[in-house]
Amino acid sequence: MPQELGFLINGKWLKSETKREIKSPYNDEVVGVINIPDLDTAIESVNYAEKAFTETKKSPSHLRRRILGEIARGIEERKEEFAKALVLEGGKPLKTARVEVDRAVTTFSIASEETNKFGEGELLPIDTVPGNEGMFGITRRFPLGVVMGISPFNFPLNLVAHKVAPAIACGNTMLLKPASQTPISALMLGEIVAESELPPGALNILPLPGASIEPVIDDPRIKKVSFTGSDEVGWELMKKYTKKKVTLELGGNAAVIVDEDPPDIEFAAKRNAWGAFYQAGQSCISVQRMYVHEKIFDEYMDKFIAATKALKLGDPMLEDTDIGPVIDDHSADRIMEWIDEALDMGAKLITGGGRDGRMIEPTVLMDVNETVNMFCSEVFGPVILVESYSDFDKALENVNNSRYGLQAGVFTKDMKRAFKAYEALEVGGVVVNDYPSFRVENMPYGGVKDSGVGKEGLRYAIEDMTELKLMVVNLNY
Numbered sequence: 001m002p003q004e005l006g007f008l009i010n011g012k013w014l015k016s017e018t019k020r021e022i023k024s025p026y027n028d029e030v031v032g033v034i035n036i037p038d039l040d041t042a043i044e045s046v047n048y049a050e051k052a053f054t055e056t057k058k059s060p061s062h063l064r065r066r067i068l069g070e071i072a073r074g075i076e077e078r079k080e081e082f083a084k085a086l087v088l089e090g091g092k093p094l095k096t097a098r099v100e101v102d103r104a105v106t107t108f109s110i111a112s113e114e115t116n117k118f119g120e121g122e123l124l125p126i127d128t129v130p131g132n133e134g135m136f137g138i139t140r141r142f143p144l145g146v147v148m149g150i151s152p153f154n155f156p157l158n159l160v161a162h163k164v165a166p167a168i169a170c171g172n173t174m175l176l177k178p179a180s181q182t183p184i185s186a187l188m189l190g191e192i193v194a195e196s197e198l199p200p201g202a203l204n205i206l207p208l209p210g211a212s213i214e215p216v217i218d219d220p221r222i223k224k225v226s227f228t229g230s231d232e233v234g235w236e237l238m239k240k241y242t243k244k245k246v247t248l249e250l251g252g253n254a255a256v257i258v259d260e261d262p263p264d265i266e267f268a269a270k271r272n273a274w275g276a277f278y279q280a281g282q283s284c285i286s287v288q289r290m291y292v293h294e295k296i297f298d299e300y301m302d303k304f305i306a307a308t309k310a311l312k313l314g315d316p317m318l319e320d321t322d323i324g325p326v327i328d329d330h331s332a333d334r335i336m337e338w339i340d341e342a343l344d345m346g347a348k349l350i351t352g353g354g355r356d357g358r359m360i361e362p363t364v365l366m367d368v369n370e371t372v373n374m375f376c377s378e379v380f381g382p383v384i385l386v387e388s389y390s391d392f393d394k395a396l397e398n399v400n401n402s403r404y405g406l407q408a409g410v411f412t413k414d415m416k417r418a419f420k421a422y423e424a425l426e427v428g429g430v431v432v433n434d435y436p437s438f439r440v441e442n443m444p445y446g447g448v449k450d451s452g453v454g455k456e457g458l459r460y461a462i463e464d465m466t467e468l469k470l471m472v473v474n475l476n477y
Contacts, residue, residue, distance in 0.1 A: 004033040005183075007207055008190040009041065010048035011200025016041070020207075022184060025091035025325045025358055026316055032089065032184045034207050039215055042208055046219045048201030049146040049173040055199045056171045057143050061115045067196045068112035068168055072105050074192035075157075079105075082157060082185055084317075089182045090156055091324040091358070093316045096278060104161040104189075107441045110458045111165035118170050118462055126472060134476040141466035143171035144223040144245065150213065152229045153327055154282045156182035160189060162441070163226050164203060166461035172224075173202045175216065179229075181327055183207040217241065224465060231404075231450045238453070247454030247464050249446055251378040252284040252406035254436040255399040257421070258300060259392065259412035260293035263433055268411040269303035272384075275409075275435030277311055277362040280326050281382040284451075285407045285437045288379055290386045291395045297388040304386075305351055308362050325358035326381055332358045335381035338374045342385075345369040350386070370401070378404065392417055396424045406447035409436035428455075 002021070006013035018036040023029065037045075056064075075082060079101050086097035121140035126132050149163030156179055167174045178186035183205075190205045206216070210233070217225060217237075224245040227234050231250040238246050256275070262268045276287040292300050316324035326332050336355055342365055343349060352363030363383040368375050375385060389395040399408050405427040411434075412418055418432045428447040431438045439445055446455040454464050 002030045002032050004035070005187045006035050007037050008187070008194060008203065008205040009037070009045045009201075010204065011194055013194075014041070022089055022181070024088050025181075025327050034183055034187070036208065037206055039212060042206050042212070042216050043219065045175055045201075045204040045206060046146060046216065046221055049175055049204055050221050052199045052201035053143075053145050053171075053173045056168075056173055056202050057145075059171055061118065063197065064169055064171065065112045065115040067198050068108050068115065068165060070196045071165075071189075071192055072108035072112065074195070075101060075105050075108065075189070078188070078192070082188060085185045085188060086157060086182075087316045087324075089184045090153060091316050091327065092279065093321045093324050094319060095321070097316075100155055100158050103441060104158045107158060107161040107458070108165045110442050111169040114166070114458050114462060115169050117459070118466075124470075135472065135474045137470055137472045139468055139470050141170070141463070142469050143466055145172060146222045147172045147174045147224045147226060147465060148213075148217050148222050149174050149176045150225070150227045150229065151176070151178050151186065153179035153181040154279060157185040157189065159228055160186045162456050162458075162461065164189070164193070166458055166465055168198065168202070169458070170462045170466050172465055174204070175222070176203065176205045177208055177210075177213050178205065180207070180209055214240075217244075226461070226465070228456075231452075234452065235450075245464065247446075247456070247461070248452035249454075249456055250284070250450060250452040251380075251404055252286075252447065252451050253288050253378050253402045253404040254285045254407055254409070255289040255291065255402070256287050256409035256436055257389075257392075257395045257399065257411070258290065258292045258296070259410065259414065259417060260295045261413045262296075262411035263413055265296060265300050266303050269300055270307045271435045272409075273304055273307035273311065273362075275437035276384040277308065277323055277382045278437070280323050280360065282326060282380050283437060284378065284380075285439065286380075287384055287409070287435055287437060289375075289399070289402075290384055291389045291398055292386065294388045294390050301350075301386070305364065308351060308364060311362055313359055313361060323362065323382060326360060327358075329358065331381065332360060335360055335379060335383065338372070338379060339363060339365070339383060342368050342372045342374040345372050347372075347374075352382070376403070392420075396421060400424070400426045403450045404447065405449040406451040407431060407436040407438075409434060409438075427451075
């Protein structure tokens, strides 16, 4: 019998008349039943979050550090339970689910360390202007208040952690709306948080449908929205909530350049194959476009295709599975439609292209027309587009030929070219000699163009969740 999960408001687990089954993307089995709060109850949670903020904003750093450490240990103690929940609700292969749980532990652990730094400020010399002798200024950061966190389905534990952990670290409170497809791991995290020393109401988890969340965000007491998801939804939030701080971590169309002198061709091929197809391509920094120098193209592609074919597609609960299903039928249908569109417009199918339900083979295409969806938009599936190039500057232009700009990768021994790419590429991050799918929890993470605005990564998220305040002191009295 699938477990029925309540929602968390003011430290209490509540149930409602409205329930929804969560089904496995792999086999459609019901893996959980969640309770959906009604709108009045969800809006009421703002009251509890605001009340809790009167405590959290004054809480000492040692307490916040201890709470975050408790949460990290709680996740570690339930590691296998969390990993299996990620497999069941999202179709994530068990081996990568365990990695995500480890990352969530790291996220809370780093956030715990950041509490020691939060509040650090600056001494400003006000006497730079004549007549202001004997005056100085100090700055420090203060928490904003109630933050709305909205997380996606593809990393339903660690991307929730990237909302919750920095909010706790700097003394904010949070309303969390987990992805509708994958709320189970977020609710399990709520169980751990509810057992910590965090005041009731400091974290409220509302598994609402996406269309129901805006009436909650409308409350003026919510000072910030941290959203990870589609660019269409994200930019509408930015447009509507002009008086709130908004961080958007949106889509991508990540590209990688493999120069004529990569440090190791086989390493580059294997890393890019994994970067393209892990998570069934459902990552905003999955490798979607790959530009390979013509001098090494044939050798590289032989190794890349071999690495691609070595990846095992199958039951995500098996230890040796590398690639599981995409999240739902709609996504599978769209991905296959985009593949067909590219082929109809002259693309060449190098490998893959098959489908069995929501399982899509790792697919490699060449000569893709730049007007098709597969090139212009985010595929969010196990598909990569490959082209050869002869001129490095032209390859940089090709990477920039996208409305997205999240991360990019460059494999080269030539550090002048590496720094040239760093300066020229219109992205939030450039990864040298690894795939653009690389991310660790403390690095600044966020894009430009249609990929969003603001940064995640613990210290940088804390900056976005706080307000810098100045105090000027006049000693001339």
